[in-house]
Amino acid sequence: MKNKHLVLVTFFALVISSCARKGRPEGGPKDETAPIMVTANPPYETIHFDDDNIRIEFDEYIVLKDLQKQLVISPPMKNPPLITPQGTPSKYINIKILDTLQPNTTYTFNFGNAVQDNNENNKLESFKYVFSTGDYIDSLKIKGTVADAFDKKEVKEVSVLLYKLDSVYNDSIIYKKKPNYVTSTLDSTNFEFSNLREGKYLMLALKEPGNDYVFNSKTDKIGFVADTITLPADSVVSKPIRFFKEVQPYEFKRGKEVTKGKIQFGFEGKQENMNVELLSEVPQDFKSFSEFEEDKDTLNYWYTPIERDSLNFVVSNQNFKDTITVRLRKNKIDSLSVSSSVRGVLHLNDTMFIQTNNPIVSFDKSKFSLIDKDTVDVAFELKKQSINKLAVLFDKKPKQGYIFKGLPQGITDVYETTNDTLDYKFTTRAVDDYGSIVLDVKKETPYPVIVQLLVKDEVIETVYLSESKKVEFTLLDPKEYRVRAIIDENNNHVWDTGNFLERKQPEQILYLETVFKLRANWIQNETFVIK
Numbered sequence: 001m002k003n004k005h006l007v008l009v010t011f012f013a014l015v016i017s018s019c020a021r022k023g024r025p026e027g028g029p030k031d032e033t034a035p036i037m038v039t040a041n042p043p044y045e046t047i048h049f050d051d052d053n054i055r056i057e058f059d060e061y062i063v064l065k066d067l068q069k070q071l072v073i074s075p076p077m078k079n080p081p082l083i084t085p086q087g088t089p090s091k092y093i094n095i096k097i098l099d100t101l102q103p104n105t106t107y108t109f110n111f112g113n114a115v116q117d118n119n120e121n122n123k124l125e126s127f128k129y130v131f132s133t134g135d136y137i138d139s140l141k142i143k144g145t146v147a148d149a150f151d152k153k154e155v156k157e158v159s160v161l162l163y164k165l166d167s168v169y170n171d172s173i174i175y176k177k178k179p180n181y182v183t184s185t186l187d188s189t190n191f192e193f194s195n196l197r198e199g200k201y202l203m204l205a206l207k208e209p210g211n212d213y214v215f216n217s218k219t220d221k222i223g224f225v226a227d228t229i230t231l232p233a234d235s236v237v238s239k240p241i242r243f244f245k246e247v248q249p250y251e252f253k254r255g256k257e258v259t260k261g262k263i264q265f266g267f268e269g270k271q272e273n274m275n276v277e278l279l280s281e282v283p284q285d286f287k288s289f290s291e292f293e294e295d296k297d298t299l300n301y302w303y304t305p306i307e308r309d310s311l312n313f314v315v316s317n318q319n320f321k322d323t324i325t326v327r328l329r330k331n332k333i334d335s336l337s338v339s340s341s342v343r344g345v346l347h348l349n350d351t352m353f354i355q356t357n358n359p360i361v362s363f364d365k366s367k368f369s370l371i372d373k374d375t376v377d378v379a380f381e382l383k384k385q386s387i388n389k390l391a392v393l394f395d396k397k398p399k400q401g402y403i404f405k406g407l408p409q410g411i412t413d414v415y416e417t418t419n420d421t422l423d424y425k426f427t428t429r430a431v432d433d434y435g436s437i438v439l440d441v442k443k444e445t446p447y448p449v450i451v452q453l454l455v456k457d458e459v460i461e462t463v464y465l466s467e468s469k470k471v472e473f474t475l476l477d478p479k480e481y482r483v484r485a486i487i488d489e490n491n492n493h494v495w496d497t498g499n500f501l502e503r504k505q506p507e508q509i510l511y512l513e514t515v516f517k518l519r520a521n522w523i524q525n526e527t528f529v530i531k
Contacts, residue, residue: 032120032122033117033122034116034117034122034123034124034125035058035059035060035062035115035116035117035122035124036058036059036060036124037056037057037058037059037124037127038057038058038059039056039057040054040055040056040057040129041054041055042054042131044129044130044131045130045131045132045137046131046132047131047132047134047135047136047137048132048133048134048135049101049107049131049132049133050133051097052096052097052098053094053095053096053097054094054095054097054129054131055092055093055094055095056092056093056094056095056129057091057092058091058092058093058115059091060091060117060118061089061090061091061117061118061119062089062090062091062093062115062116062117062118062124063088063089063090063116063117063118063121064083064086064093064111064114064115064116065113065114065116065121066114067083067086067111067114069112069157069186070111070112070113070114070186071083071109071110071111071112071114072108072110072112072159072182072183072184073107073108073109073110073182074107074108074110074181074182074183074193074195075102075105075107075178075179075180075181075182076178076179076182076213077097077098077099078099078178079098079099080098081095081096081097081098081099082095082096082098083095083096084096089118093115095109095129101133102133103133103134104132104133104134104135105132105133105134106130106131106132106134106137106138106195106197107130107131107132107133108128108129108130108194108195109128109129109130110126110127110128110183110184111124111127111128111129112126112127112184112186113125113126113127113186113187114127115127128194130195137195138195138196138197139194139195139196140195140196140197140198140231140232141192141193141194141196141235142192142193142196142229142231142234142235142236142237143190143191143192143193143235143236143237144160144190144191144236144237144238144240144241145189145190145191145237145240145241146158146160146185146189146191146205146223146240146241146242146243147189147240147241147242147243148207148221148242148243148244149223149242149243149244149497149498149506149509150244150495150497150506150509151457152482152484152511154189155185155189155207156185156186156187156188157184157185157186157207158184158185158189158191158205158206158207158243159182159183159184159205159206159207159208159211159213160182160183160184160185160191160193160203160204160205160206160241161174161179161181161182161203161204161205161206161213162179162180162181162182162193162196162201162202162203162229163179163180163201163202163204164180164199164200164201165199165200165201165202165228166199169202171500171501174204174214174215174500175214175215175216176214177214178212178213178214179204179213180201181193181196181201182213189240196231197231198231198232199230199231200228200229200230200231201228201229201230201231202224202225202228202229203224203225203229203237203241204222204223204224204225204241204500205222205223205224205241205243206220206221206222206243207220207221207222207243208220208221215500217246217248218248221243221244221245222243222244222246222498222500223241223242223243223244223498224241224500224503225237225241226503226505242498242505242506244497244498244506245497246497246498246499246500247269247270247497247499248268248269248270249269249270250267250268250269250270250271250272250274250317250318250320251267251268251269252265252266252267252315252317252320252322253265253266253267253268253297254266254324255301255313255315255324255326256326257326257327257328257329257330258330259330259332259333259334260305260328260330260331260332260333261302261303261304261305261333261334261414261415262300262301262302262303262333262334263300263301263303263311263326264293264298264299264300264301265298265299265301265313265315266297266298267297267298267299267317268297269297271292271297271299271317272317272318273317273318274299274315274316274317275315275316275317276290276299276301276313276314276315277313277314277315277316278303278311278312278313279312279313279314279323280308280310280311280312282306283306285304286303286304286306287303287304287361287414288301288302288303288304288414289301289302289303289359289387289414290302291359291386291387291388302358302359302387302414303414304414304415304416305333305415308328309327309328310325310326310327310328311325311326311328312324312325312326313325313326333415333417334357334358334415335417336356336357336358336411336413336415336417336418336419337356337357338354338355338356338406338411338419338420338422339354339355339356340352340353340354340355340404340422340424341353341354341355342424342426343426344426344427345426345427345428345429346396346402346426346427346428347428347429347434347475347477348396348398348428348429348431348434348475349474349475351391351392351393352391352392352404352424352426353385353389353390353391353392354382354389354390354392354406354411354422355388355389355390356388356389356411356413356419357388358388358413358414358415358417359387359388359413359414360384360387360388360389360390360411360412360413361412361413361414361416362411362412363382363384363390363410363411363412364409364410364411365382367406367407367408367409367410368380368382368404368405368406368407368410368422369404369405370392370394370402370403370404370405371402371403371405372397372400372401372402373400373401373402378394378395378402379394379395380392380393380394381393381394390411392404396428397428398428398429398430398431399427399428399429399430400427400428401425401426401427402425402426402427402428403423403424403425404422404423404424404426405421405422405423405424406419406421406422406423407421408420408421410422431475432520432521433478433520433521434474434475434476434477434478434520434521435476435478435518435519435520435521435522435523435524436472436473436474436475436476436522436523436524437453437472437473437476437481437483437516437518437523437524437526438470438471438472438473438523438524438525438526439451439470439471439472439473439483439512439525439526439527439528440470440525440526440527440528441465441468441469441470441471441485441528441530442468442527442528442529442530443465443467443468443469443530444529444530444531445487445530445531447487447488447489447491448464448465448466448488448491449464449465449485449486449487449488449530450462450463450464450465450485450486450488450493450494450495451463451464451465451471451483451484451485451528452483452484452485452486453473453481453482453483454481454482454483454484455479455480455481460473460476460481461473464488464493476518477518478518478519478520478522479518480515480516480517480518481515481516481518482511482512482515482516483511483512483514483516483526483528484509484510484511484512485509485510485512485528485530486507486508486509487507487508487509487510487530488507489507490507495507495509510530512526512528514526
């Protein structure tokens with residue numbers, strides 16, 4: 001009897017162990033079939049929908065992956081529905097609606113690729129549940145693509161919005177209310193709306209940190225279709241919607257002492273001739289320097305330290321003008337630090353720069369020397385390029401070694417501190433170590449163009465063209481290069497972004513499809529048609 005009980009216990013243990021295993025039996029065929037929706041309550045494409053709960057059944061256990069990113073509900077709901085279960089396998093999805101539904105409206109729950117089977121993660125692609133609170137299901141469609149107006153990068157998770165152009169529409173609605181319809185590009189640049197109603201619409205693209213579908217110009221990128229979308233006449237948006245970051249209106253923040261003798265004036269938005277004028281009385285030997293910090297909304301202001309509790313300034317920028325007081329409490333100045341722009345190799349088409357953290361008041365060339373690998377003196381010039389940068393100019397020879405030295409007290413900054421001993425060793429390469437790119441630029445646009453040579457996202461060289469011309473980029477390091485052209489419609493030599501309220505599209509940027517994988521002692525020729 002005991003043996004019989006032992007056999008039964010062993011048998012049930014094996015059965016339970018087998019049932020608990022996830023996956024297919026050893027040696028069996030791999031499951032490559034996506035889950036299938038078996039039934040839904042209320043049924044798919046129900047009309048006169050008046051329920052607050054939806055249950056969708058599947059033929060196998062499923063899991064929901066990246067539901068927050070994948071799920072798009074159109075029209076958007078003020079209060080998101082409660083979707084369960086999440087995090088555990090189940091043969092159903094339950095949707096609890098927590099919002100008041102609009103009358104005579106077709107709703108689409110697009111799960112994207114969130115629904116996957118539990119064993120092999122086979123995706124039920126573009127799974128949707130649709131219902132209508134009215135008499136029929138809207139069936140119109142429109143599709144298109146999106147693109148970043150500036151960067152040629154893979155674009156993912158961009159929201160595309162439709163606003164109905166009716167009696168209550170105005171341009172400010174995109175800052176306050178959710179759209180009538182929304183879809184997403186998810187993992188590609190393509191988008192498609194379905195179950196749309198006949199009418200006229202404004203179409204926008206939003207790249208936003210959170211999917212609230214309301215435009216915030218400080219954090220979001222926006223793109224728009226200039227023409228009105230008319231359904232059912234329009235089924236395809238012919239050109240990509242180019243989204244961009246708007247330039248923010250100027251807003252002064254504050255002036256703050258960061259170290260003794262240095263104040264930072266912070267601001268937001270576009271500065272146009274921003275100026276800081278000192279009002280306080282100062283000694284005759286008082287010196288000051290100011291410079292905008294690169295890629296930051298900051299104006300740095302250095303001055304010879306004086307014993308004061310505060311300094312008064314007038315800050316102005318186009319239509320802005322204000323008087324401010326900066327309290328002075330710091331006791332320590334920034335000690336002078338010096339660095340070289342050269343890291344081991346000075347390329348034949350580059351310039352060596354000596355850079356400092358503080359403004360340079362004076363320098364003594366006699367304290368500096370340049371010799372080659374044979375210890376022969378090399379003639380050079382020192383020229384001030386900016387408030388904290390010196391250029392070392394000399395006739396560079398290929399395949400040569402150099403040593404640039406600086407004795408103490410060669411550079412004096414605004415605080416009357418000086419440098420320590422400087423010693424920089426570097427070499428140049430042979431001409432054969434470099435390659436060249438020759439572009440035959442065919443300009444078919446009436447506007448000037450800015451042609452830029454790029455390594456990754458860094459601009460290496462820029463050429464401004466008002467006519468077709470051959471452009472030669474020489475002495476290039478063997479690397480991978482791209483070329484782009486900015487169509488400079490307002491002839492200001494920079495790329496200009498767009499603005500929604502002004503209905504201004506960003507200036508067009510064209511990327512040459514060819515990627516140059518440049519080798520040493522090699523010339524690559526290419527034609528770039530710009531139109």
